Amino acid sequence: MKSLEIIKKSIKEINLQLKKKDKIVFDNDFQILGPKSSLDSLIIVNLFVAIEEKIKSSTGKEINLLNESFFEKGFKSKFTLGDLKRDLDKKLSKK
């Protein structure tokens, strides 16, 4: 499964828990963290866990997208779905 597909599937899953106004929009510029983000931290954690688990079940690879440095990076600047896709591609190509 390609990274884009994994992200899309995970978002679909997480959106089921969210109210209409809070749903994650599948768009490169959608801010996961940043001044325009409307996601609370628990949703962010759920999204990343969903992606990590899908990667594991489809490729057998264990990746860690969400670590302490992610929050530090996010605290200072924005982090979009586009950034997430780039991070994921980078991690998958390394293994």
Added chain:
Amino acid sequence: MNKLKKNKNFYLLVDKIINKSSSQKIKILKFINSADSIYYKRAEAFSKEFIRYLKNEKINIDFAIKAYLKLCTDIMMSQKYFIKFKKYPVEDEKKAYKEVYDNKKEMKSYMIGIGMSQFLWPTHYAMYSFFIDKILNKKSNISRYLEIGPGHGLFLLQALRNLKQDTKFEIVDISKTSIKITKSIIDFLVKKEKKINYTTQNIFDFESSNKFDFITIGEVLEHVTKPQEILKKIKKLMNKNGSVYLSTCVDCPSIDHVYHFKSIGDIEKMIKKSGFKILDRRILPVEDKPMKEIIKNKITINYCAHLSN
């Protein structure tokens, strides 16, 4: 924002946090924008004293902001572990003791972060308010006060300020570092002479010839492997007409939580089994969602109660 700006010390702290974290900005502003005037009065009073305390201890405000954000990150990382493995990241209280309570640097940061959360997280503030109400209601009947695990000292501070001048205070904590932090806060902020005795000891080994009229045990049960034993011990230490303020939580992974309460029923069953009556309580989910969803998605629920014999 206008109400916030009128409270300059509180504004200083909040402004620094929300400029560093977008997710905190959403949560904090949502909460404080709907808060009442008592909240702002308390938050400003806390911030003023907190900033003075930091200055006295030569701790930079930015260190405190970092400590608060580190606490948020630690909780998120614990939450990730909890979602993935359906259990808390730490299951052994000795490990928590070594890595947190006995670690000076970690404990200092943790206490500062938790202290700030008391005014930044709606559930933590609700528990703090609940405690103040109970102390004020019972103040004329309290001559002996015991607090177990006082941590940042904010609850103890309220007890010291609101109870009778001749009340005797007994403070017990297993961590030397924690007692040191509590004592430094109290010594700095309480100018009137009070009868306070600090003991670094496991509560199971603590003995007292006199019983207590009020016992505070906030956020302790989830830190030990056998919480029921602590409740039984408290029962023995409490006066016949005494009462207890207790707080804990359900589905609340953290770097030092070892006992996993899976429901409010779990907690209350344990309380009743230990021989207490629940006089009053607050059930406080950390997300603004229907309870059915909170339970299904294992979202943290804070809990506090006022107990009697």
